[in-house]
Amino acid sequence: GSSNFPKLTYLDLRGNKFTHMPRCFRKYDNLKDLYLDNCKQLQEIPQLPSNIGIIYANNCRSLQKLPDFSSLSNVTRVDFSSCCGLSRKGFDLAGVSILEVISPEDGETLQRTRHSRNWRRDARMDSPL
Numbered sequence: 001g002s003s004n005f006p007k008l009t010y011l012d013l014r015g016n017k018f019t020h021m022p023r024c025f026r027k028y029d030n031l032k033d034l035y036l037d038n039c040k041q042l043q044e045i046p047q048l049p050s051n052i053g054i055i056y057a058n059n060c061r062s063l064q065k066l067p068d069f070s071s072l073s074n075v076t077r078v079d080f081s082s083c084c085g086l087s088r089k090g091f092d093l094a095g096v097s098i099l100e101v102i103s104p105e106d107g108e109t110l111q112r113t114r115h116s117r118n119w120r121r122d123a124r125m126d127s128p129l
Contacts, residue, residue: 009033019043019062032074036060043085048072058082 008028012035013021023046025031031049036042036057044065045057052072056079057063064085069075080086 006030011035014038017041021046023047025049037079050074053077055079061085 005028007030009030010033011025011028011031014035014037016036016039018039019041020043021036025034026047026049029049029051031052033054034048034052034056036045036055038059039057040059040061042057042060043062045055045063045067047067048055050071051074053074054077055075056077058079059082060080061082061084063080063083066080066086
């Protein structure tokens with residue numbers, strides 16, 4: 001359980017071959033950064049702790065289901081680029097105060113302020129996050 005790693009803040013699972021993440025990740029209250037890039041068989045990201053700030057899931061080609069972002073008020077950056085399953089299904093970030101999203105369709109970066117409902121396209125695609 002989460003008692004094994006009570007202060008876990010950063011989790012790098014890039015390149016793993018699992019299809020589902022354990023639901024116990026929700027209990028890691030201090031987890032802020034989650035890296036799932038190139039987990040090509042991952043189908044679902046379960047509900048995550050409310051303190052999560054960054055979710056990178058680039059090239060998770062089988063990903064079809066995301067957590068409910070309305071309960072993740074601290075998320076500031078997500079990357080779902082090259083997530084073919086999401087671009088076919090679409091995903092809903094309505095009402096979320098995310099500052100930067102890299103979309104699944106074309107890797108385009110969209111930005112908005114915490115208080116705006118409008119997204120702004122970022123012309124600097126090569127700039128580091």
